[in-house]
Amino acid sequence: MRAAPRAVAVTGMHRGENPQPGAAVVASLRRAFPHLRVLGFSYDPMESSLYGSGPDHPDAAYLMPFPGAGAEALLERLDAVRAREDLGYVIPCLDSEIENYIALQPRLRERGVECILPSRESFEARHKANLYEFCRRNHIPAPVTLAAADPAAVEDCAARIGYPVYVKGRLYHAHLVYSREGLAPAYDEIVQSWGWPVIVQENLVGEEYDVTGVGDGRGRILGSCSIRKLLRTANGKGFAGIVVEDERLDALAQRIVQALKWNGPFELEFVQVAGRPHALMEINPRFPAWIDFPSQLGCNLPALLFRRLLHRRARALPACRAGQMFVRHSLDVAGDFAEFAAMASAGERVFHPAIPASEAAP
Structure with a gap:
């Protein structure tokens, strides 16, 4: 017992x-x-x-x-x-x-x-200011992403990328800006909350995908679930999603986790522009808010993580069947x-x- x-x-x-x-x-x-x-x-x-x-x-x-x-x-x-x-x-x-x-x-x-946490090196590599360079080194498709440390640099980055651009905080918040006139209020709000640097990112328009899972710290994914977002809030949070089976997306997720030797929970956010491969937008170092959805399908990733914390052998998790979906509601x-x-x-x-x-x- x-x-x-x-x-x-x-x-x-x-x-x-x-x-x-x-x-x-x-x-x-x-x-x-x-x-x-x-x-x-x-x-x-x-x-x-x-x-x-x-x-x-x-x-x-x-x-x-x-x-x-x-x-x-x-x-x-x-x-x-x-x-x-x-x-x-x-x-x-x-x-x-x-x-x-x-x-x-x-x-x-x-x-x-x-x-169970990623190494400091892995954690730093997935920061918004460093992610584009990580993707370039590892031949992972990604939107052009530049870091700016002052207002003039923000304007220069936006001009180089071409409007519209996303202006993002180093941890949270993002504004889609359509012209030079919209830059100042966007970065002012972000800097007040998160400070410099500000991230300026190419706007890719396409289907949004998420992959969540648990890495073993040696380059393997112990379990994962992939979805396509069906509904989003104004903050970009997924309020509905559907499980997808996509070998190319799975292989790309494995390459990312392998390159980072990621340990613990992760969420990979992608955008796929029609006719182009999935582009990595962000790596979040934790589970997403929809993580109980795969748990209801038998793919309980937090339980897998907790068994690792208990130093128990991780059980193989069933794959989530394509077509299963969730819709979030408020009460x-x-x-x-x-x-x-x-x-x-x-x-x-x-x-x-x-x-x-x-x-x-x-």
């Missing part, structure tokens, strides 16, 4: 208009590990999945310092959580967090807390304002107390 796993913390718990992956990761984990204790790490007491009682609801929630506070502030907060919880694992689900967790990984291991989550007040004032909220190890289910 195996002992019950220690608690796992999952970040990114918002399921609103711009959904984060954490709630879908929690729902996927509960499909495979129904008795697992899950902690929700949040930056905002209004993150929607901290309330309600569904399968994506954590057993306890803790407010964390924003990533910009740095690795030491994160470690201090993790130590405070460890004083309350038997924290054994963390699955970061937001791009902006990963760098701090990479920096802390040796000290987290000393504390008995495991994460109202009822809760008590006292829960929000407690979360906002104390920075934590325990919904279900931990079960003593002697009583835990196997």
Whole structure:
């Protein structure tokens, strides 16, 4: 009889208009590990999945310092959580967090807390400012992408690429700009949130595809699912998608993961212009917000990742059948304002107390 796993913390718990992956990761984990204790790490007491009682609801929630506070502030907060919880694992689900967790990984291991993360070299190579050069070196189709460190450079990059262009933040946010006059408000808004550099990218018009999976750190993909987006929000988030089988897309994803020796979750975003190969737009170092969709089809990638965290042999996952689709919908989550007040004032909220190890289910 195996002992019950220690608690796992999952970040990114918002399921609103711009959904984060954490709630879908929690729902996927509960499909495979129904008795697992899950902690929700949040930056905002209004993150929607901290309330309600569904399968994506954590057993306890803790407010964390924003990533910009740095690795030491994160470690201090993790130590405070460890004083309350038997924290054994963390699955970061937001791009902006990963760098701090990479920096802390040796000290987290000393504390008995495991994460599966890409190497710093792999993480840096997929940054928006570096991705185009990575693609050129590895002969991977990609839109022309240039980094700019001041307004004049943004204008020069846009002129070289040709309008319309995307103006992007180094981590999040993108504006499609059609003329020189539209550049200033776009980069002003992005710089206020994310600072320099600003990314200027060629606009490719075509079908959008996503591949999500788990890399083993040695160049192999342990499991994956590929979709074509059917509906998108104004922020470009997929609100409907359909599973595709495409050997060329699969081979391209494998080349990318092999070149990066990627370890852990990933999402590859592609655009295919008619008559041209898939072009790599972004590499996200975490699961996408739609990750519970393949879990419902038996391809449970968060569970595969968690088995790796437990040092258990990863089970082969069934392929998602082409033609399976998802459509996301919104609903109202009822809760008590006292829960929000407690979360906002104390920075934590325990919904279900931990079960003593002697009583835990196997």
